[in-house]
Amino acid sequence: MLYRTAGQFKTSYTADQALFPIRQDAYLLGIILIFAWVVFPLTASEFTFQTLLIPILIYSLAAMGLNILTGYAGQLSLGTAAFMGVGAYACYKMVTIMPWMNPVVAILLSGVFSAGVGVAFGIPSLRIKGFYLAIATLAAQFFLVWLFEKWAWLYNYNASGAIQVPNLKMFGVYIAGPQADSMIQYFVVLGIVTLLTLLCINLTRGNLGRTWKATRDMDIAAELIGINLMKSKLTAFMVSSYVVGVAGALFVFMWRGAAEPNLFDIPLSFRILFIAIIGGLGSIMGNYLGAILIVGLPVMLNTLPQTLGIPISSAMVEHLNIMIIGSLIIFFLIIEPHGLARLWALIREKLIIWPFPY
Amino acid sequence: MKQFARLAAAAVVASLGAGAAIAEGLYTPNLSYRTGPFAATGIPLMNGQADYMAMLNARDGGIGGAMIDFEECETGYSTEKGVECYEKTKGKAIVTQPWSTGITLQVLPKTNVDEIPILAPGYGFSPMADGKVFQWAFNIPAGYWDAADMIVQYIEGQGSLDGKKIVFLHLDHPFGKEPLPLMESLAEQKGFELVPVPVGLKEMQNQSAQWLQIRRERPDYVVMWGWGAMNAGAITEAVKTKFPMENMLGVWWAGHDADLKIVGEDGKGYKSISWSFPNADAPVMADIKTHVVDAGNSQSNEEEMSGVFYSRGIIISAILGEGIATAQKHFDTAEIDPGQLRWGLENINMTEERISELGLDGMVPPFSTSCSNHTGHSGGWMLEWDGEKFVKVSDLLTANVDNYAELIASSASEYADANAPWPVNEDCEG
16 A cells, blocks of 8 residues: 555666665655654754764664675675774874864775775685685784784874874864764764765665675676676675775764774674674665664663663663563564565565555 | 553653652762673672662761762673763763773763763773863772882882882783883882783683793782783682782782682782772671661672672762762752762862761771862772781872872873863862
């Protein structure tokens, strides 16, 4: 009913291959964008910005980067957090060496460094596959975190070994550091995430995305039909690490404000991998759904007992929270092993043919 | 059905009202960690803090007539959750107690904008002692540099340090690296050789590599800056390699009874510097027993309450309580705001008389704070493990703060420069 496609005729290939072949999808996205750009900023409190909106966007972006590598190109990676770290430290060095630099430009440029590092660590993927590759990316994880600890130049010889985001201005307003307003930070994050999402959607739909998918589905067959595997795998590592690096820079500069090396350790990599898997490998929207479930839901559950006035100790809430999220993950993966995005796709398909299923 | 809906609505409204009713009084949230990898050390501290405040509420009806709303927000020692808790509580909080060096570093720049005092007793960033630069941050009653100085003083009391070798076994983390600059300068002054041995977060439980290195180095002393699982790991490893325990000394966070109970008699001689001491005969313990434990409001137990960490929790809450009381007296109002509490914390004068008035005899050394001195530099006692419990083995040691006042000032101004614009307290003299 809501998703009735009757009357939407495609008269050209261009129309059929458009981003939204079904008009309702475009409406739905429009509504979501209005919420993200207008309604949330007008209504959200600082708590909502800092614990829900900004982190969900940043985690989604990081998961999207990983999803390009693992979901689209089929190269399993466990080094996501380390690549985020490269982005964050690159951004920190850039803004401290060149304080006049526009912070947004610095954030976007920091992805270039992580892309370089990503390609270097992606070279083993030309020889090894699957779980073995995962172990090779694990090496990146250990090595880079070790480097963040030992190379004092990276954190400007700070005694504590942590990096602190300085106050950064753009067009006369603070956009990073403790003086920055949460709403402005949210808009910066939202702008960058929207931009990169658009880029990723189109990349994965285009020529490059098709070579990635071919590589993922069967690399020998892909090679036989003339796809250059080296190019395909390394571009996947490059684009993925770029997006992950930008997410890392946003993570520290727009949200955390300070970071110590062990922040970029394996638990963060796993967290992002879980977001990508639960959201759905090989989908863009899945990253957002996964991030809402893994990052957003615990925060919402945490505030629930207090809003309802249930007298329950904070440690107990934490225990309950872990149990609820854990069982939800199991539940969703049982009813749809391909993730939340696939679940939504099935619901949407059912809605299109409703009320006359065949 | 309709009636059920009405009943349900009524219940929700009533519970909302009840929630609001609890929130009255002075809201002093604590970012606790009763879950996660450090829970074993967190629980006794949190219990001590909560029980002292509960005792004040039950015995005196709060402080100065205002009830203390001592709510916990669970972080599990995770920085991410810590920031979430800070954001959640900062609206009506008069103080924030971040409870981890990671969260402190994160919250420190924000408190300057939000203007909420940050109380980090015995942890956090040592240069926070400079109250002119760190207007809103307090690490009362002693910082890590004080601890390092006192430990070196104690060792020196056993003979000149010239030509001696000291291994500095520390967690490879902002917390563990904190005393390094001071230890290095002390090594230069006193002529001992300093060998820093870092323990990575992943190696906390298995320190065989580090202890192999220590055996090879044959140090005269091992000074340990450990936390959580690292302490138990180091102590068991020291026992295994037959390192003379009396030559092993730790910071106050490395003096947890449970860590030593694992080795029992073998740990005899192990020392830890501390600015708090469990005195079972202190009046405050009896009050907590009658008003909190017997009323069934404590989550603690007999064994835990006799430990160092529980009593440290009590001291931490007592410091906060004293700050509140000082502010209330000065501003002549029970319901103080964060700015007034900052004045209170800056003007604590914990004399021997005041300590026994509060019933804390022998549990904390006297100290006083001022607007330029946000630490108090109380000094501390060297505690020694006698096989069953910690006992005092030294008189009160006080840190030689003048020796590193310059280091504090330069580190503080470095921080302020890196975070410019950083408002400093211009009104503060000296």
